[in-house]
Amino acid sequence: MHNEIISLINSKVSNANATLINPPEDGAGDSSILINPESVFETMKCLLNSKFNALQVISGVDYTEYLEVCYMLANFDPKDHREAIIKTRLTDRDNPTLDSICSLSLAANWQERECYDMIGVKFNNHPDHRRILCPDDWEGFPLRKDYKVQEVYRGMEVNPEAKMNRDDQLFENQKQTGNEEELLRKALERGL
Amino acid sequence: MQTWDMDLEELKEPATESGEKLKTELLTVNMGPQHPATHGVLRVEIKTDSEIVAKAIPHIGYLHRCMEKHAESIDYRGVIPFVDRLDYLAAMSQELTYSMAVEKMLGTEVPRRAIVIRTIVSELQRIASHLMAFGTYALDLGAFSPFLYAFDEREKILRFFEEISGARLLYNYFWIGGVWTDITDQQVDYIINFLNGFEKELVKYDKLVSQNRIFQERTMHVGTLSLEDAHSFGATGPVLRGSGQAWDLRKVNPYLCYDELDFEVPIGEGQRGSTVGDCYNRYYVRMLEMVESVKLVRQAIKLLEPGPIIGKVSKVIKLPKGEIYMRTECPRGELGVHLVSDGDKTPYRVKIKSPCFTHTSILPHIAPGQMIADFVASIGSIDIVLGEVDR
Numbered sequence: 001m002h003n004e005i006i007s008l009i010n011s012k013v014s015n016a017n018a019t020l021i022n023p024p025e026d027g028a029g030d031s032s033i034l035i036n037p038e039s040v041f042e043t044m045k046c047l048l049n050s051k052f053n054a055l056q057v058i059s060g061v062d063y064t065e066y067l068e069v070c071y072m073l074a075n076f077d078p079k080d081h082r083e084a085i086i087k088t089r090l091t092d093r094d095n096p097t098l099d100s101i102c103s104l105s106l107a108a109n110w111q112e113r114e115c116y117d118m119i120g121v122k123f124n125n126h127p128d129h130r131r132i133l134c135p136d137d138w139e140g141f142p143l144r145k146d147y148k149v150q151e152v153y154r155g156m157e158v159n160p161e162a163k164m165n166r167d168d169q170l171f172e173n174q175k176q177t178g179n180e181e182e183l184l185r186k187a188l189e190r191g192l
Numbered sequence: 193m194q195t196w197d198m199d200l201e202e203l204k205e206p207a208t209e210s211g212e213k214l215k216t217e218l219l220t221v222n223m224g225p226q227h228p229a230t231h232g233v234l235r236v237e238i239k240t241d242s243e244i245v246a247k248a249i250p251h252i253g254y255l256h257r258c259m260e261k262h263a264e265s266i267d268y269r270g271v272i273p274f275v276d277r278l279d280y281l282a283a284m285s286q287e288l289t290y291s292m293a294v295e296k297m298l299g300t301e302v303p304r305r306a307i308v309i310r311t312i313v314s315e316l317q318r319i320a321s322h323l324m325a326f327g328t329y330a331l332d333l334g335a336f337s338p339f340l341y342a343f344d345e346r347e348k349i350l351r352f353f354e355e356i357s358g359a360r361l362l363y364n365y366f367w368i369g370g371v372w373t374d375i376t377d378q379q380v381d382y383i384i385n386f387l388n389g390f391e392k393e394l395v396k397y398d399k400l401v402s403q404n405r406i407f408q409e410r411t412m413h414v415g416t417l418s419l420e421d422a423h424s425f426g427a428t429g430p431v432l433r434g435s436g437q438a439w440d441l442r443k444v445n446p447y448l449c450y451d452e453l454d455f456e457v458p459i460g461e462g463q464r465g466s467t468v469g470d471c472y473n474r475y476y477v478r479m480l481e482m483v484e485s486v487k488l489v490r491q492a493i494k495l496l497e498p499g500p501i502i503g504k505v506s507k508v509i510k511l512p513k514g515e516i517y518m519r520t521e522c523p524r525g526e527l528g529v530h531l532v533s534d535g536d537k538t539p540y541r542v543k544i545k546s547p548c549f550t551h552t553s554i555l556p557h558i559a560p561g562q563m564i565a566d567f568v569a570s571i572g573s574i575d576i577v578l579g580e581v582d583r
Contacts, residue, residue: 029514057545
């Protein structure tokens with residue numbers, strides 16, 4: 001089924017360069033279709049008008065050397081159901097940009113906002129390009145692998161040491177030094 | 193609660209001689225984040241023209257707990273309690289999706305008895321979740337007693353869940369490879385007893401609420417979502433079925449043992465003079481689904497055979513490289529888990545496709561032109577849980 005979709009994309013969209021990605025040989029899971037980042041809008045236009053009727057979710061993954069944005073498409077029709085993962089890769093980490101598909105799917109509005117909020121991919125022509133889960137003035141993109149939490153937010157200390165729960169780390173450390181009994185006794189004293 | 197954008201000086205100025213009307217402005221009303229009708233911490237910024245909603249802007253994120261980020265540093269078993277806390281009213285269904293995704297990647301074979309127990313438990317969870325939706329929806333519209341009736345029945349299901357898992361809300365009952373504890377014959381009798389009583393209750397609910405004139409007036413022809421828009425929003429579950437599409441993953445792409453069970457997929461057909469896709473249809477689909485769930489549990493109980501309840505899973509779970517997108521039919525719609533593994537002990541990325549997130553994005557679309565009271569009815573009819581919206 002994937003090959004059919006790939007040939008459809010390649011025949012309709014000239015610069016899509018769609019290729020099939022199978023799970024690695026020692027791996028498992030779903031296969032997906034990789035397209036050029038420049039052709040996202042045209043490809044989605046082609047697919048959402050023919051094979052699929054719904055965009056389920058946009059999922060961003062940070063692979064450190066590139067950012068990957070996956071579009072999960074589905075056809076909600078009991079007689080003719082199918083789903084596919086269409087993905088694209090962005091190598092520019094500082095300013096990753098894609099074309100918004102808000103004009104094609106109503107779901108895209110919030111999904112793209114979440115993708116921007118979490119991974120930091122910007123979407124051209126988005127009607128309401130704001131963060132969605134984090135506050136508007138939050139710094140950084142939490143789901144990137146090199147993300148570091150900002151220390152101060154609006155004059156408040158983020159993650160103050162006094163409020164951090166380090167019990168599990170303490171337990172691991174003491175287990176290594178063979179001080180388990182001591183730890184248990186302390187925990188009991190504190191009423192845990 | 194209310195804020196006025198309007199400049200008071202302008203109001204004092206009389207209309208000009210040429211008959212120009214007084215200048216009016218939209219009024220901004222904040223509904224939430226602490227509001228009984230928003231089912232959690234949702235804030236909706238409403239621009240109103242007298243009592244008509246001109247624009248509604250939902251602000252979410254008040255319950256954001258960085259679940260997806262946390263999951264990247266915990267082993268695969270440890271993620272399950274986090275998944276519980278997404279949709280805390282249907283925790284079993286959430287665990288099911290996640291554990292099925294991990295099992296499919298591992299290639300683990302789940303024993304037959306565990307599959308049947310999972311089916312029974314997730315259908316009971318669906319009933320419990322729909323009861324909550326039913327009770328709170330009636331409460332939103334001003335009827336208090338259905339809420340108590342619904343909680344009475346839900347309590348019986350929770351009591352069973354407490355027996356098998358030790359918890360009443362966040363269970364951690366589905367483990368990777370199977371389930372934690374076995375269910376006994378007495379518990380099976382208890383379920384059958386419950387179902388017998390519950391069927392009579394359903395008739396009562398129908399008379400009390402579904403056929404109630406006031407309830408019908410409040411919900412019929414309100415907040416209509418066309419099928420085309422439902423598709424475009426990616427809506428699933430009772431919202432999509434309420435708009436008239438018989439789409440149910442349990443039927444279309446069966447998992448667990450749904451392919452052996454006989455059940456119908458109820459859809460909104462404009463029952464009792466309503467419009468397809470309105471609040472009444474979305475509500476009514478849930479009521480019909482409870483009838484189907486009762487049928488499903490009865491059939492699944494007959495499939496129970498003695499046997500192991502958990503498959504062979506290594507002590508330290510390491511997933512092979514790759515990614516998977518697994519989805520199942522949860523009470524509120526399709527929950528999807530996009531799991532990426534790099535071959536390590538912890539997930540590389542867990543992305544939750546939340547049906548409630550999708551459905552909340554429908555609110556600004558159906559709000560314009562509604563009365564504020566009808567907007568409350570619309571929020572209740574899509575049945576959102578903010579824990580899942582914000583993750």
